[in-house]
Amino acid sequence: MTTPRWLNAPETPYLLIDESRYVRNITRLYTHVEGLGSQVRPHLKTLRSPEAARYLLKHPDSPATVSTLAEAEGFADAGYTNILYAVGIAPHKLARAAKLIKRGVNLHLLLDTPEQALALADYARQHEVVFSVFIEVDCDGHRGGLPPDREALVALARAVHGNGAVLTGLMAHAGESYGCRTDEAIRQAAQNECDAIRLAGRRVRELGIPCPVLSVGATPTAHFSTELAGITEVRAGVFTTFDLVMKNVGVCEIDDIALSVVTTVTGHNRDKNWVFIDAGWMAMSRDRGTASQATDYGYGLVCNMAGQPYDGVCLSITNQEHGIIALSADASLTTEDFPVGTRLRILPNHACATAAMHSVYQVLMRDGQQRTWNRITGW
Secondary structure (H helix, E strand, O other): OOOOHHHHOOOOOEEEEEHHHHHHHHHHHHHHHHHOOOEEOOEOOOOOOHHHHOOOOOOOOOOEEEOOHHHHHHHHHOOOOEEEEEEEOOHHHHHHHHHHHHOOOEEEEEEOOHHHHHHHHHHHHHHOOOEEEEEEEOOOOOOOOEOOOOHHHHHHHHHHOOOOEEEEEEEEOOHHHHHOOOHHHHHHHHHHHHHHHHHHHHHHHOOOOOOOEEEEOOHHHHHHOOOOOOOOEEOOOHHHOOOHHHHHHOOOOHHHOOEEEEEEEEEEEOOOOEEEEOOOHHHHOOOOOOOOOOOOOEOOEEEOOOOOEEEEEEEOEEOOOOEEEEOOOOOOOOHHHOOOOOEEEEEOOOHHHHHOOOOEEEEEOOOOOEEEEEOOOOO
């Protein structure tokens, strides 16, 4: 397909989604997870877009994951009713959560401390509401949650269930998988994640608490899992668009990355072999996630408008509203290869962070037409 002319129409910088790649990425993960007998509960935090969610959630009660109550409210407004708020609940947010529940939304809250459980029980008693709760299980020492073999886990399960709440499930997130550098390491992280949540589930169920949902997920482990016996659902988020960090981890290739920022060349410093563009960190974000990986892409990999990368050309420096592509002295390209007015596409280090810098997205549809998707903002 030739590059559509409309790509040169929107004001730059703007965020572009390639629908063909987006759909291909979704199909890949759903086919893998469903083939192992589980289901995907997609994390919607990357794009936070009702239009984007329609590709992921086929029914109003399809399971979804969010990272803010603003997302939960926005997706509820769009008609979705089965939402896991996968950030530990703060007591002052219980009133907002209760409003969603009273609207008929099956909202699940996450916690891992007795203090959260007590606040939830107090609110439920005072306001005559019953919450659905997931307890976070620590499967790799990455962040929060309770280790599956600790007494604290079963104690918390007892404190939650029946005290203003139903313990619906347990949730683990193999965040350490983002630091893996081999396929085997990711597969092992996926196995560890599943083993931890199954152990936790077995201990909780031995208390007589049904706890029907065992939820695991991170984009690397979701793709590299080899068995999901007993696992109810798999969560992943950035798999829809991927990014350069995921490429370096080994989960995708460059041509799988479905999100880019379109920018315009505004000038040059020929003495320094620099090309100036109108996309700075306000368009790309300050995320330097590839800096600690084997291949460092600066603030993003530079491509032409057809999405084909220039060999070794990265966005090297960013200021608030402009960026600098610093061409090396031995590069095959010079500043003359980037005339003023040329449009470029920059692939991001971290899709979630880059998408967060934009309130709307332009979408290159599979038929070459243009669509606009909106982003849910706020917390």
